Amino acid sequence: xxxxxxxxxxxxxxxxxxxxxxxxxxxxxxxxxxxxxxxxxxxxxxxxxxxxxxxxxxxxxxxxxxxxxxxxxxxxxxxxxxxxxxxxxxxxxxxxxxxxxxxxxxxxxxxxxxxxxxxxxxxxxxxxxxxxxxxxxxxxxxxxxxxxxxxxxxxxxxxxxxxxxxxxxxxxxxxxxxxxxxxxxxxxxxxxxxxxxxxxxxxxxxxxxxxxxxxxxxxxxxxxxxxxxxxxxxxxxxxxxxxxxxxxxxxxxxxxxxxxxxxxxxxxxxxxxxxxxxxxxxxxxxxxxxxxxxxxxxxxxxxxxxxxxxxxxxxxxxxxxxxxxxxxxxxxxxxxxxxxxxxxxxxxxxxxxxxxxxxxxxxxxxxxxxxxxxxxxxxxxxxxxxxxxxxxxxxxxxxxxxxx
Numbered sequence: 431x432x433x434x435x436x437x438x439x440x441x442x443x444x445x446x447x448x449x450x451x452x453x454x455x456x457x458x459x460x461x462x463x464x465x466x467x468x469x470x471x472x473x474x475x476x477x478x479x480x481x482x483x484x485x486x487x488x489x490x491x492x493x494x495x496x497x498x499x500x501x502x503x504x505x506x507x508x509x510x511x512x513x514x515x516x517x518x519x520x521x522x523x524x525x526x527x528x529x530x531x532x533x534x535x536x537x538x539x540x541x542x543x544x545x546x547x548x549x550x551x552x553x554x555x556x557x558x559x560x561x562x563x564x565x566x567x568x569x570x571x572x573x574x575x576x577x578x579x580x581x582x583x584x585x586x587x588x589x590x591x592x593x594x595x596x597x598x599x600x601x602x603x604x605x606x607x608x609x610x611x612x613x614x615x616x617x618x619x620x621x622x623x624x625x626x627x628x629x630x631x632x633x634x635x636x637x638x639x640x641x642x643x644x645x646x647x648x649x650x651x652x653x654x655x656x657x658x659x660x661x662x663x664x665x666x667x668x669x670x671x672x673x674x675x676x677x678x679x680x681x682x683x684x685x686x687x688x689x690x691x692x693x694x695x696x697x698x699x700x701x702x703x704x705x706x707x708x709x710x711x712x713x714x715x716x717x718x719x720x721x722x723x724x725x726x727x728x729x730x731x732x733x734x735x736x737x738x739x740x741x742x743x744x745x746x747x748x749x750x751x752x753x754x755x756x757x758x759x760x761x762x763x764x765x766x767x768x769x770x771x772x773x774x775x776x777x778x779x780x781x782x783x784x785x786x787x788x789x790x791x792x793x794x795x796x797x798x799x800x801x802x803x804x805x806x807x808x809x810x811x812x813x814x815x816x817x818x819x820x821x822x823x824x825x826x827x828x829x830x831x832x833x834x
Contacts (some may be wrong), residue, residue, distance in 0.1 A: 435828070441473065442455055443471045445462065454686065472591035521571060526570040526571050529570040531550075533573065533722055536548075536601065537780055551670065562615050578631070584704075594626055602653070624653075625779075632783060632785060686731060694727065696806045696807050697764065701716045711749070719747065723764065727771060739768075739774070747830055757796065767811065770787045773785075773790065
């Protein structure tokens with residue numbers, strides 16, 4: 431007999447997933463939440479960009495919820511959601527803006543010169559572009575959540591998810607309609623969205639919304655695919671003094687330590703050896719991804735800030751992302767190497783807490799050493815993981831964070 435078609439909703443809202451009912455994934459809010467008159471329809475698992483168009487329908491035009499991101503023409507003709515009230519969740523926008531302007535912005539700064547940009551210039555841009563405003567309010571709310579314990583933390587996590595959900599579609603629309611006028615806004619939102627996306631799996635898993643880190647990273651990759659246009663087409667349009675014009679792009683870089691250099695050499699050699707069926711295109715994609723990863727490791731050795739870590743995410747080829755989605759072993763191994771770099775930010779940036787360790791641990795569980803070459807690469811990853819300690823270390827995985 432032919433197998434029954436799979437109809438499970440993988441990216442449903444949190445209410446539907448907790449109730450184990452099928453969600454139409456059309457929110458927020460979804461049809462079920464509208465029917466049950468639930469006010470806080472949130473999505474911990476963000477719908478990937480490649481599925482976005484298939485989930486749009488006339489359903490959107492009949493929603494009457496105050497949190498529905500019904501589009502209207504923004505300052506640049508870009509569809510952005512209207513100003514909405516989340517007062518039902520008990521969190522005020524002024525509280526979140528104060529949090530961002532006094533504390534949260536610091537976790538995005540690469541250098542002292544960026545403080546004015548993130549504290550003053552970006553919030554000023556957000557007043558004209560609601561998707562950026564929703565992004566920074568989401569980040570501030572999630573930051574507050576890391577300083578609390580349940581049930582208070584749950585309120586701020588739900589609020590952060592709500593703002594994050596409202597920011598995504600207009601952000602994608604803006605990327606597809608990149609202009610000199612919106613380039614700075616899109617670039618700032620890409621950094622904010624990346625930080626949010628890295629923090630969400632650990633925050634939501636702590637509160638019962640378990641999600642696989644690898645699946646979540648595919649969503650991050652897809653969100654940032656359009657950002658490459660900024661660094662190519664729109665590079666000259668950027669006026670914000672962020673890391674795109676900072677130390678990361680200088681030629682100076684430190685020497686890699688022998689262990690890391692050897693591990694990356696092994697990875698490159700393994701790419702040459704595992705070229706399947708003479709697939710020169712995929713081999714070339716892997717080579718470029720590994721070379722850029724090597725560059726990022728070198729830059730991080732020179733300056734231990736987020737720029738080299740985040741830069742790799744926005745630079746990978748879509749062919750590499752497709753293989754991650756299919757859980758191809760070699761591409762997962764490359765991702766584990768980047769996870770080691772991400773783990774270096776643990777304890778330095780609140781949004782990176784446990785993210786690298788959780789990602790690498792998940793990948794290691796799914797990979798087996800196919801031969802001695804694989805064992806050499808995997809052995810390096812395991813050794814580095816051992817030096818960081820287990821993921822989720824701390825009191826219930828929700829230790830109070832005192833760093834930025």
